[in-house]
Amino acid sequence: MKTMLCVVVALSAWSGVARADDAAAKKFERVAHDYFERYLATHPEDATQLGDHRFDRRATDLSARGVAADRRLYRRTLALLDAIPESSLPPDHAVDRAILEVDLRSRLFDLETLETWRWQVTNYSPTQGVYLLLARDFAPLKRRLAAVNRRLLAIPAIVAAAKQNLRDPPRVYTETAIAQNRGAIAFVRDDLDGYLEAEPSMAPVLAPARGRAIAALTDYGEWLRTDLLPRSNGDFRLGREHFDRRLKYVLDSDLGASEILARAEAELVSVQHALEDAALPLHRQYFPDRPTDGLDRRKLVRDVLDRIAETHPDNDTVVAEARIDLDAATRFVREHRIVTVPDTPVRVIVMPEFQRGAAVAFCDWVGPLEKNGATFYAISPTPADWSPARVASQFREDNSAMLKEITVHEAMPGHYLQGAAANAARFPTLVRALDNSGTFVEGWAVHAEELMADAGFGGPEVRIQQLKIRLRVAINAILDQKIHAAGMSEADAMSLMMDVGYQEEGEAAGKWRRAQMSAGQLSTYFVGVQEVTALAHDLQAKTGGDLLSVNDAMLSHGSIATKYIRRLAGLP
16 A cells, blocks of 8 residues: 555656646636536536436437537637646646647537537437436435436427438438437336336326327437438548547547557557467367367467357346456456455446447446446347347357456456546546546556456456457557548458458447447557556556556546656656
């Protein structure tokens, strides 16, 4: 514990900087406070997610009028920040100011240049705000259901805004929204019954709002299918200029697009060789009668992966298996002193149907302002309309060894642990609570996979899967850039994932869909793990701390880009 304290003190040092202007710090705190007060009041679902429940009975205005109000708020706040130079602020204030400025410019880029509100159909998710009120027991159920009633009443307005705003979106967004809307109808029509059984006095109160919401969602689904889908001819590719700007905002990194691509392509080659070397002893173990001399090394890897894939969960067992893996990973992290394990709860849940369509699993952190609540590690069963062959393919990809990797990434010691550490930290403003760095978040999770594999978690099978994930991480960055800025075809993308990355067809097909809808995000894993690994190395060299103290210290600054941690630590 003493070592930990020394490292944190070292990270907090800011040598050679003159005493900052207290008045400037107070001025910035006021600007940040006023911005978040206005933002959360006008984006109440985000407030609920964060754990601020003052606005639970409101819904965001997604109409063109609401978009215009957002634009004014972002521009007004940027103008106020311009009057407060970073050099006038204490270190943590200066970091918060830099993060807030990047976030505001990113939001304006999406609103004004990309005009995402006109084509990102999945932004109009009518039931997400309702789900947030029920997922966690932050208040008595009756009070939460009263707020649910108000948000159900707002669903027709959300549908109206979607119809008003959406113009010729890319087809993939509309198709995904159609599937998610089916889940939204089922949620309002069926899933709410379980909560109302626990609070039956609210059933007649919610009945009119439920009826209107179901009618609006049914009408919306029909409109999506018969009106919007036939004219969903927009190009999902951003193009080089827009992609480079989006990438800059998403990553908040000093690395440019060309350097990222070059690094990813080099990493792909080096990890291929490492995977081949790691597969050799397993091949000899699995197939003792097959000589390996002269055997094609890619065939050798495929043989090993195919054998590992024979042991896998299914739709009925995947959640229970993930719970077992989470318990095992938690014990392993404690025993090997990799990082301090928080005592905040984490639950493995079935991913709600209306949230499916982008990833097989995700981590839903408890909000930093939430006094009580659990983090959710959500696992998605395969979609109901998949063929048996596609389902089998997906679970060969997400086999039992890979599920351990997913659990490490999403929960322990990945996203759940990192999010809990960020929530426990205290900073001068809410900037770090609201503006998380996806690059650091994903970079830490991939780094955590490597830490666990290095320490022996899951044995050689998990090490093989971890190397396969590192192939996927490099491929993600290549896909991200080549799809959106170089016109990569679906056939070429699928070949890269399946032939070079050893991915099953189901995984590759899902990633193709996701890549179309997430320009910039797929690069966060590769850039993030490169930067987090380098930061951990440099912090250890500077402080002399052990693995646990260095990791604890790195996580103590919240979910911020590594360049800001370097600044606070006095590292180049």
